[in-house]
Amino acid sequence: MSGSTVKPKGPVAAALTVNAFLVYAFFFLPIVILAVFSFSDDRLVGRWGGFTTSWYGEFWNDTELTSSLWVSLRVAAVSTVISVVLGTMAALGLERFRWKSQRFFDSVLYLPIIIPDVTMAVMMLLFFTWGIDLTNEAFGTNFAKGFATITLSHIAFSISFVSVVVRARLAGMSLELEEAARDLYASRWKAFRHVTFPQIVPGIAGGALLALTLSLDDVVITQFVAGPGGTTLPVRVFSLIRKGVTPVINAVSVVMLVASLLLVALSVAVQRLRGGSITG
Amino acid sequence: MNGVAPPPAVEASPETERAALRADAWRGFLLAAPAYVYLMVFFVVPLGIVTMYSFATRNRQGGTDLQGWNLDSYARLDEPIVRTILFRSLWLAVVTTVICLVIAYPFAYFIATRRPAVRNVMLVFVMIPFWTNFLVRNYAWRVILENDGIWNDAVDATGTDTLVDWLLGLPHWIQWAIPNWIEHLPSPLFSEVGIVLGLVYGFLPFMILPLYAAIERIDLSLIEASRDLYASGRQTLRRVLIPLSMPGIVAGSILVFVPSLGAYVTPQILGGDKETLLGSYIVVQFLTARNWPFGAALSVVLVAVMLLATRIHFRSGGRAL
Numbered sequence: 001m002s003g004s005t006v007k008p009k010g011p012v013a014a015a016l017t018v019n020a021f022l023v024y025a026f027f028f029l030p031i032v033i034l035a036v037f038s039f040s041d042d043r044l045v046g047r048w049g050g051f052t053t054s055w056y057g058e059f060w061n062d063t064e065l066t067s068s069l070w071v072s073l074r075v076a077a078v079s080t081v082i083s084v085v086l087g088t089m090a091a092l093g094l095e096r097f098r099w100k101s102q103r104f105f106d107s108v109l110y111l112p113i114i115i116p117d118v119t120m121a122v123m124m125l126l127f128f129t130w131g132i133d134l135t136n137e138a139f140g141t142n143f144a145k146g147f148a149t150i151t152l153s154h155i156a157f158s159i160s161f162v163s164v165v166v167r168a169r170l171a172g173m174s175l176e177l178e179e180a181a182r183d184l185y186a187s188r189w190k191a192f193r194h195v196t197f198p199q200i201v202p203g204i205a206g207g208a209l210l211a212l213t214l215s216l217d218d219v220v221i222t223q224f225v226a227g228p229g230g231t232t233l234p235v236r237v238f239s240l241i242r243k244g245v246t247p248v249i250n251a252v253s254v255v256m257l258v259a260s261l262l263l264v265a266l267s268v269a270v271q272r273l274r275g276g277s278i279t280g
Numbered sequence: 281m282n283g284v285a286p287p288p289a290v291e292a293s294p295e296t297e298r299a300a301l302r303a304d305a306w307r308g309f310l311l312a313a314p315a316y317v318y319l320m321v322f323f324v325v326p327l328g329i330v331t332m333y334s335f336a337t338r339n340r341q342g343g344t345d346l347q348g349w350n351l352d353s354y355a356r357l358d359e360p361i362v363r364t365i366l367f368r369s370l371w372l373a374v375v376t377t378v379i380c381l382v383i384a385y386p387f388a389y390f391i392a393t394r395r396p397a398v399r400n401v402m403l404v405f406v407m408i409p410f411w412t413n414f415l416v417r418n419y420a421w422r423v424i425l426e427n428d429g430i431w432n433d434a435v436d437a438t439g440t441d442t443l444v445d446w447l448l449g450l451p452h453w454i455q456w457a458i459p460n461w462i463e464h465l466p467s468p469l470f471s472e473v474g475i476v477l478g479l480v481y482g483f484l485p486f487m488i489l490p491l492y493a494a495i496e497r498i499d500l501s502l503i504e505a506s507r508d509l510y511a512s513g514r515q516t517l518r519r520v521l522i523p524l525s526m527p528g529i530v531a532g533s534i535l536v537f538v539p540s541l542g543a544y545v546t547p548q549i550l551g552g553d554k555e556t557l558l559g560s561y562i563v564v565q566f567l568t569a570r571n572w573p574f575g576a577a578l579s580v581v582l583v584a585v586m587l588l589a590t591r592i593h594f595r596s597g598g599r600a601l
Contacts, residue, residue: 012513016390020402023387026481027409030420033430037423045422046429090315097308105316112323114534114586116542118559119579122566123326126333126576156322159315188307217413220544224566234415241549245422253416260412267411268404 031257038250045245055251065236065252071147072232075222076215079154084208086155087162088200094163095170112157113164117220124153125224145227153225154215161214162207169203202273209267216259327583333576342570353577366581369558372472373540376479380487380536381529383480388491388528389521393500403492410485418478418549425469425550432467441466470552478546483539487532494528495521530596534589542582558582 008016038056042049059065093099094106112120128149135141177199181191219234226235237252335349356362391402409417425431435441444465447458464471502524506516522529544559551557556564558578565575 008513016386019383019386020390023383023484024405027405027484030424030481031409031412031417034416034420034423044426044428046424046426086315086318090312093308093310093312097304097311099305099308099312102308102312105312105319108319108324109315110590111327112319114538114590116539116559116582116586118542118544118562119330119582119586122562122575122579123323123330125566126329126572127322127326130329152322156319159319163315213411217415219415234413237419238415238545238548241419241422245419245426249419250423253413253419256413256416260416261408264404264408264411268407 034250035254035257038247038254040247040250043247045247045250055247056255058248059251059255062248065233065248068231068233068236071150071230072216072234075147075151075154075232076212079151079158079215080208080211083155083158083162083211084204087159087207087211088166088204090159091163091166091170095167109160109163112160117218120153120157121221121224124149124156124221128225145225146230149225149227150222150232153221154218157218157221158211158214161210162204165207165210166200166203169200169206173199202270205270205273206267209263209270213260213263216256216263330576330579333572334580336573336576338571338573344572353573356574357577357581365556365558365561368472368555369541372476372479372557373537373543376476376483376540377487377533377537379476379480380484381533384484384487384491384532385529388488388495391492392495392498406485406488406492410489414482415545415549417482418546421474421478421481422469422549425467425474427467427469431469435466469550472551472555474550474552475543475547475555475557478550479540479543482546483536486535486539490531490535491525491528494525494531498524526596530593534593538586538589541585 037046037048039051039053040048041052041054090105090109094102094109128145132143132145132149135143173196177195178191181195182188186194217234218232219238222232223235223238226232233252233256237249237256240246240249332346333344334353335351337345337348337350337352339345357366391399391406394402423429444462448463450458461471461473464473468474468477498521502520503516506520507513511519542559542562543557544563547555547557547560551560562575562578562582565571565578569575
């Protein structure tokens, strides 16, 4: 594909190379600067005042921050498991079978991917405000916004991403092995269990990592459905930033950054496993 | 027990075939059903509720009366202040999209023309910002742009502020050639320059990846053919490369434009109080102004823009985003 003659030469090539370097610098310098300043012993977030790790200690001793970290992790774990199961089943149902109203479901499935955060946040706010009032009135219960509403909202946007990733994997897979298994009298379930499933595992893992990342990253939607009881780390950090930046926020940000990097590393490993192109 | 016994022979007939198809359709539906039901309850119904609220009335206590349905909230879109906010958001989203496109296109082409090994490494380093927490990445710019921060130091060291002052002090007859935004360059924080910087930084990977995917799919020998037939580099770009990569251009533009239009986090962290944008304006309607019907109407407008954008995408021959 990439014959050397299509590579531009001369000044164009130089410009392209410079542009590429600048893009990478643009991507990574701010992250590196943030990481460096999280170790700076100065009350101002952007000034160097000698090396310290005290901001990390302050983060760890701040019960509000650590408790919201636990909420984040629990929400991410639960919403990932549920959305992976539902999303994978939906991917199989859409990719391997033909049924009525399939196209409608297909377009519904795409909406959470492209809908702006703010709109989805508003939708979930109104829905839960309504739903909780109705339920509490009808059954005399005492539900409030919190862990459950956050998790339910995260599942609502993660299902779509999981099913897109798994479907891409299913679409790139040949049907021959599955048909061979069926020809050899394997039941549908056995063919799935022993032939299809092992092949789509990398897709499922990729979808799970994406769901995990999306859940750990979300600010806007969570902010709208969180209750007084508990909220996630990004929402807590976001409200802190709006009150005024402090070096502790630098430290928390770097912790979240490292978590993101670990997830990238995992997803690259998964894609290696898959042996496909990096963009899937 | 092992399920190896052949099933009893069944004579094939149109009926058995149709029954098999029906059974298959059922299986597909049942597999998708949990996600289908979930999204109907937790996505489609909420979307319906928002639409319903946009036709409702706000009462004096700041609550919402779900009766006396009207179009008042939509009529407010024509108020001068609302129009200003809508146009400003639209303009910043367009500027962000164009800047991303201009930076990302040559970058994606550069990656697509490398050796596969180099290409994969380069892509991993695009995936890192793509996967990294958006809030954290915007916050990093806040640290850089804060007063007495690195940006200030760099501006002082390079004399950028003197240059900007000089440009703004030029005689009147040449001022038209100097864009207004450069006055914010020495300290972009809490200005529109800061917002666009944060948006470009946040959404650039969303432009690069679809562009790369589109350019990588192009048979690059077409470019050689064009050059062999004495087309200039510029002609080849305009007549061959850009038309062939159009699906990527459209997909990337939508993936940058739609979230930029509804951006909330970036303007809150890097923007000022003076220039309200659509995203923040919607949030204000719900959390402080307590005008839910109007906030709902603004959200419906955002959904409409999104649906329009995806329609353009599929019209232009795009596949899944």
